[in-house]
Amino acid sequence: MKNNIKKFSTREIILNILPLVSIILFIFMWILASGEGKIIPAPADVIERGERLLEKPINNITLAGHIWASMKRVLSGLALACIFGIPFGLLIGWNKRCCDFLKPIFELIRPVPALAWIPLMTLWFGIGESSKIALIFIGTLMPVVVNTYSGVRLIPRLNIDVARAFGATEFQIVKEIVLPCSLSAIMAGVKTAMGTAWIVVLAAEMISANSGLGFMIIRGSDVADLSLVILAMIIIGVIGAVLSWLLTLAERKLCPWKEEIN
């Protein structure tokens, strides 16, 4: 019995330190791969570059400023996509006629990558913030709509019949049955959209911008400052992980009846 407890706790310990081990191992391999005469900057160089950036901002914008610039674009685009995409998905998922009418157009626009819109967006909105946000909006609208739509299509018939039997109106059914029922599918769509948003924002910033993480990468590339590039990449990775974790938290809060999430 005693032995059992010991075994179990060892297992626990291993499970707890495994993530740490994997990160340490990764850094160790990174150190091995970098060094004198190699083309990869060492972790120490990257950290040092980060410190230097805090003292001497690029383009007169601090590191936090660059992060915020990208973040603001991502969040605005994504928020717009949710505001328009979720009701649109609900509409074509719920209403057969709207679906027949609107879905074909949507299916034609959907396969066009967001980046293909760059020339048009630049022409319409210029090279400022609005064109980047519009680009992110287009890129993230698709996953939000598609997931909302399929979430609605997959609602068990029985849940709707319950509402009908109690004499609920169409509006009540959409608000009280359809929306909560498809919420976890919608959240999955928002998570996917978040990934797409980062892809799009970086591309947009690499093409034309004077702030943001994508701008940092392209600046590093222009002046052969690879430490800066890697620094930006790490920041993007961390932010992505944190945002996805936040979304999972939000999902747990919004859909507490779903047990399998954790």
Add this chain to the structure above:
Amino acid sequence: MKKNVKVQVNNLCKSFGDLKVIEDCSFQIKEGEFVCVVGPTGCGKTTFLNVLSNLLEPTSGEVLIDGEKASPRKHNLSFIFQEPSSLPWLTVEKNIAYGLKAKNKDKKYIQEQTEKILDLMGLQKYRKAYPAELSTSSEQKIVIGRAFAVNPDLLLMDEPYGQMDVKTRFYLEDEVIRMWKELQKTIIFITHNIEEAVYMAERVLILSNKPAKVKDEVVIDLPHPRRVDDPRFIEIRNYITEQIKWW
């Protein structure tokens, strides 16, 4: 007490294309009466109930409740489905309040009714739980509670215990009988289980094979709680079985 006619069904027919499912059904149900409808499997019992509750339009004929054409908007209809139909994203108390909310009752009334039903069904301690956290029989109790909470003119039950084991079934049957006596509601309960019908109902309507017609009706004058081994019980059960004979 049980003099008024609550439900009047006149020459009800329902077809899907060429398929006649219900043919010329006429019967009455009095206020506060507990009626079971039995019939061979696949004879159209569910269609019958769906037409009664107006989830489906009848092809011809009419269903009147209190002399008016039945409609889920006008009348307080409650429906208990074959499958457990609690709403998984709502807690027990919100599930019970759901029907009242759909009918736009005022907040205070919803709260009072919900409390009353939670007490009656013994669900108080689970009020904040989600249906998935409860057993099948408790989940079905939520559904029964929700159906009674709206104070229904007519409660329609569609083989709600078809898939359940014997113990759970008897337990939930007793729960429904208890609620029915307590709240004096009119109930139509559909089942293919003859014993269940004889155990619960005051009157049993026997449907024929497809297209379904009311073939016969049997008044069961035994007091509740009934004993399944009572000779009179067995006699009635055998009579109904004889009438159905779908094998």
